[in-house]
Amino acid sequence: MMRNPRRGANLGLVLLASQIFQVGIDNIPPVTLATLGLNVYLFLFPAAPLMSACVSVQEAYWHRDWRRLLLSPFHHVDDWHLYYNMLSLIWKGKKLEQRLGGPWFAYLLGVFSLLTGLVYLLLEAGLAELTGDWSYGMQCAVGFSGVLFGLKVVNNHYNPGDVTHVLGFPVANRHACWVELVAIHIIAPGTSFVGHLAGILVGLLYTMGPLKKAMTTCAGLVAAGGFSQPASHFSSSGVSGRRNYPAYDSTYPPRGMSEEEQYQAALRASLNDRGGSAPSRPEYGFQIPPDPTSEEIRRRRLQRFAN
Template sequence: MRNRQRGANLGLLLLASQIFQMGVNNIPPVTLAALGLNVYLFLFPLTPLLQACVSVEACWGGDWRRLLLSPLHHADDWHLYYNMVSLLWKGTRLERRLGGAWFAYILTVFSLLTGVVYLLLQWALSELTHDFSYNMQCAVGFSGVLFGLKVVNNYYYPGGVTNVMGMPVSNKFACWAELILIHVMSPGTSFVGHLAGILVGLLYTHGPLKSVMKICAGFLMGGSNGYTTGQRTYYSSSGFSGYSGTHGNFPYAQNWRSQPDPNLHPYTGGLSEDEQYEAAIRASLRERAHATQARPAYGFNIPPEPGSMEELRQHRLQRFAR
């Protein structure tokens, strides 16, 4: 497969800068492997986006491999950049807490299950509204999995306040605020795909998913559930201490700006993940004012192929003719 021709690939350059400033040795191995796989498949995709994105129509037609492909393919370098920077934060934090084996397990299960929940939600919307265009909406990207990881992260690190576009929001509800914000700021993003990720995260933290995963792991490990609650240290002795005091999880959130974390790594420029994301949104909006085609900032829906537009129009006409 030929690598993509994407000009300067500024998003890739910025991602590389973030990684090397953080230090490759300071990134836990599973997080680094997941990041590397996403970058590799962006440069050398296994299939075109329209054949990798997940939709009810394609999967019901028998192309179930899209459940594996869709989380690992991205629309452009900025789409990849935003998702991978978010993975760096969440992955490092969670892998340090849960251990590499369990975190890899979570990534695998969440990647598959987010696609399944997405299909069920789209099918339900189609049946409830009698609008069959929902079955044709095709989503691609890792952001659904990241929303699930955000729910898990807030579960293991409860409390604190997240700054969402200047508004303090409890971490307990931050994922819901971001779900709405991203959809409003970038209408091309997959609202249902992100919602699916949140629901999968809730199934893990407040539903039966974690227990089922432990049982399955127990069978695979010959009676051991393979799960550890202790922290695992994967970091070098260079002084990088992870993310304590960042990401909006502060014991005294109202004072966090006046008490900067002395261990904050310089690669963030002193910004939390949410502040970086806000800056990225603003930069994306400024760029769109000069661009002829908007680039989604955080996951997106692939538009239908040109040949299916007439079919989509007929479905809608049939809906309103009833």
């Protein structure tokens, strides 16, 4: 059923559409554009209510609702949540899809989307076990931000000489994800720290070898041909990916800017064109607090585990 946003609550969608047309639909690689379209479609026509799409240990593991692993990355809390995540996806997709090739990038997105949810569940379950606080198992997360953190790790790995600006301060790419992870949760504690950490860990599993090797092996078994490996120019030579951007309007965003600078420039341009301002919300995901009605269930589970 179509979502019915509150009046005036669609500014994020309007700005996202404006940003897409400023970049140029033809300049957004096809897999990135399709992923963007899927996220927008599921925002307008959600496959499940938000509380039935978010992923948590309680719902996915205890209640065996594993479909949440597929639903949670592609559903968003509101239009601003969607806007920030999709704007970030555009810039990361423009770099990585050209470098990897469309088929492998699509493969990477699918694997990262699933694994980020699984690692999130493992981390939350581990925290619950270590602290004895089983409310960790009830923390429900939703949004594409965990996958974006994973993509950022991959992009930074192949552009080690670049610099990312975090809260206005330049940070070397090799440290950027960790600095950003902490910074986001200082300025916006409502975001899912564990969900973002899960994305970083998945990205590291890929860049450090195990996940990439497993994906290459699986791809080789499924498809005979060029899909068995990422594009041959996907190397850790340290050459900046800025030289390999797809063609786009040279006036927007300016060439030679870092990915983070492009992102911020795009955000400012979209907002300034309309004289508007974004709410004080980061461009990453959200953690949905447990339903108050579930407190009794929580007490029962705590009692069960205490016995």
